[in-house]
Amino acid sequence: MTQYTAPLRDMRFVLHDLFDAQALWARLPALAERVDADTADAILEEAAKITGQLIAPLSRNGDEQGVHFEAGQVTTPDGFREAWRTYREGGWVGLGGNPEYGGMGMPKMLAVLFEEMLYAADCSFSLYSALSAGTCLAIDAHADEALKATFLAPLYSGQWAGTMCLTEPQAGTDLGLIRTRAEPQADGSYRISGSKIFITGGEQDLTENIVHLVLARLPDAPAGPKGISLFLVPKYLVEADGSLGARNGAHCGSIEHKMGIKASATCVMNFDAATGYLVGEANRGLAAMFTMMNYERLSIGIQGLGCAEASYQSAARYACERLQSRAAAGPQVRDGIADPIIHHGDVRRMLLTMRALTEGGRAFAAYVGQQLDLSRYAEDAGERERAQRQVALLTPVAKAFFTDNGLESCVLGQQVFGGHGYIREWGQEQRVRDVRIAQIYEGTNGIQALDLLGRKVLADGGQALFAFTSEVRAFCVDAPLHRDALLEALVRLERTSQWLLEQAPRDVNLVSATAVEYLHLFGLTAYAYLWARMAAIAQRKLDEDPAFLGAKLACAEFFFQRLLPRSLALEASIQAGSASLYGMASGQF
């Protein structure tokens, strides 16, 4: 029953109309030679085909069949192996990868749109690819030349896949508690021993080799997070000529049975004196791993967008077909037994909520992608640095706000279906189960919020934040639509931030007590900024495509009228501070 068609029209709007990608890429030398508007459009069209026609049709069976584990081997659902082969032959794993080693070097602003399609088609399938792309990023940024030369090309090509081995039973959020050990060997390699849990794609039958990035402790390492190093541990050792050698001591002990993403293998990985290679400097592993984690954070945020878009498409289609009752304004389809429920106000409220959050998120994802591209490719060091600070500020917002909105949207998309939304065959309940994990993994959304408020806003005295709000304020000067509402939201964010800057030093609990609501306030304000920008463009170009751009204006109106008011509640709750959270002793819970 599940169908998915990539929203190409809206993606082109974001890329070309909203962010003028062609002009941006033209002034970044590394990108100018690789990509222009036409190339980007061709890539998006090809991506739409592979996600809509190859991957999306696997999703329902993937959920029903799930992955199977027997004697250390994982079997993915029917069709996954064949689809992976086609997928990897298209070069999609390396879409944003370093061209020196076989990556396609495409801009992130383009890649985020592709990632959204991929998650919309099937979350489980996407993860095998997303983890590989992140592994490559960390290797490219931190590994020595020999490791890069050996591992990057087969990872980019999807012949091999990557994983991220952080969590241990006693060490989840608190990675300082990691116990996995690394013993230096005479040949410069290490022997890695320990157990990791929740390892996505730790074992699978899609690729010839699996490259694990593993956090572990050297014998003399200091306790806590500053004593953690990063190691590359392949499933099969690699010979000098690049061929596969001996089986390494990295084995899957079992897989988890989960609420959703059932076609993704979530593995317990046992490292038993496995051969590993140090990536980056000793005891600086957490910093190196953050290269991958930041990539995955944005990617997982986009999982929220993809699921929401797919759920919206099904819900909108259903609402236009399902006949129940008459519209409040009187019969709309006189010869039918009833009117399509799309005429019902509450159904519209649900669909527009999904759409305003998803399109706002899509624009925000591309905005973060733009900053990532600037931080990597801008010629001016100052510009790279400014963009890097914005990326650091915006990444936790993207991860948590996209995925919180993703759950809300998928729940609404299920609700539009009434009873059928609860039945498996219709596919809407799978979206709810699949998207739910995105609020949890890659650092729970509570941890993202702490990162935003504590490390990104307060730690630099609000500098990165105010750089962002200045940009919004500058836009307001000439904003033709929604200026007052945007300004009001902006002032609310600035006022709340200022208050937190003043109060936090006096109350150690304030940050963790208010961070989640602060992140939502930030997210709503950022969406308001992007909706106002999109509305301005839609109004200016309305004649070019009245149906599409008229809908864009209507969605913007809905966002400002019905969703942005949520910021009122968030501000009030934040201003209430931490006291009411600490009125009970632990034993009273």
Add this chain to the structure above:
Amino acid sequence: MTQYTAPLRDMRFVLHDLFDAQALWARLPALAERVDADTADAILEEAAKITGQLIAPLSRNGDEQGVHFEAGQVTTPDGFREAWRTYREGGWVGLGGNPEYGGMGMPKMLAVLFEEMLYAADCSFSLYSALSAGTCLAIDAHADEALKATFLAPLYSGQWAGTMCLTEPQAGTDLGLIRTRAEPQADGSYRISGSKIFITGGEQDLTENIVHLVLARLPDAPAGPKGISLFLVPKYLVEADGSLGARNGAHCGSIEHKMGIKASATCVMNFDAATGYLVGEANRGLAAMFTMMNYERLSIGIQGLGCAEASYQSAARYACERLQSRAAAGPQVRDGIADPIIHHGDVRRMLLTMRALTEGGRAFAAYVGQQLDLSRYAEDAGERERAQRQVALLTPVAKAFFTDNGLESCVLGQQVFGGHGYIREWGQEQRVRDVRIAQIYEGTNGIQALDLLGRKVLADGGQALFAFTSEVRAFCVDAPLHRDALLEALVRLERTSQWLLEQAPRDVNLVSATAVEYLHLFGLTAYAYLWARMAAIAQRKLDEDPAFLGAKLACAEFFFQRLLPRSLALEASIQAGSASLYGMASGQF
């Protein structure tokens, strides 16, 4: 892994301290002879045992194993048959039933607390009982003496079970579209033919007989909702001596595969010239069915509370045991590797949100129960009528607000567990899947909201609403705690209601455009009222039980500081009206 312990201390607080049940029951003659505080406490203790020790342990396996369907037969999971036998022997199905036919005649204010325990223990098991109790209520209120004499006693005793057959593929929310036919027979019975879907417990292996209440059309019935009649259709016909006779033409064609409540059989029921008996008047079936539907609406609301309480208990226990990172205020357990996450502000925010919503909801459920008891048992006709109007007003709020909060709470209770919340064995994800249906069935929450705003608030010019707000206002006069915040919320509800009363006649779309947010605004205000009342009592009696009552005061503080501000956003969104929902044509979605 799932454990559940009925919150007896809080239930006694609600019953005795908040609502002074003993005094209420003493003045209602029918109840005075049946129940006092000691009886009620004994019943609650017995209920805690059967739900905590007999039913809750079946829940995980019930989810994994599910119900099975083969050749028209449904098999419930291991242990369900034995548990049902013990359960029915305790007389629990007939707890609130008419004593003339074997019911226990206990007050609803007590029964709602029992129902909460039942849903907390296992939603699927609960449904077999809840549908039976509702079937009895409709039969008792509308059937003739012969039907009552034949069917009520074995239903109350749990020897037989009941179902509610409304939905057809083309007729969900819009019951006017029902096509099932009823042909009158010479002996006064009817032949029922047609198909019903989503029939909970339509077939099962727990009881000897199943009694279906079926909506169908007589040959000469007018079109639409005023041409629907209600019929009792047993699985096995019943002989004059009460023994089972021939198999009737009511068969289960298949069962649904669902997101959750997997141990509840959701059946397609085919009626093939099945013998049925008219219940109540011809063409007045919808009104008669509403007796059952209103019962089920409150019951399903309580499903939201039960799931939230069970999820809270697990999450609070986990938060006190799980060690990760150090508290912001410095180490709390110096010799541990880290502090329990209960010291972390955001974990407290999540747990307190769950608790404030669940305890507020529990008080509200008992409040509705009190009104139901008054509407049934008060000596004064005027008092019965006033209570009946309050029941009509409050029932949709209970159904929708409890279940929306139930999902929010179960999602939070899953989030507290981090990655483990997504793994099936821990049980938290099952709560999310099980509670989700409660927002959909028994009339989606969108439909509840339409009922509240359209039929219960606007249709009588706000009379029932202002009767409720007057009670709140009267309480405010002497409220010792949270008076200003409560008054502010009250004024907001009154102001918004007044605005809707004025605007609705001018805008046909206004009701459906704002109803869901209005229902939430109403619910929050009602909770504020009950939290202020609970806080007043807790403060007055604090010395009697400082730990429990101190926690109650702290929860109240949290509710007013951090949750009630949501009403700011709701008011603003409602006041934005319907226009932004109708800026797009159907084809633009």
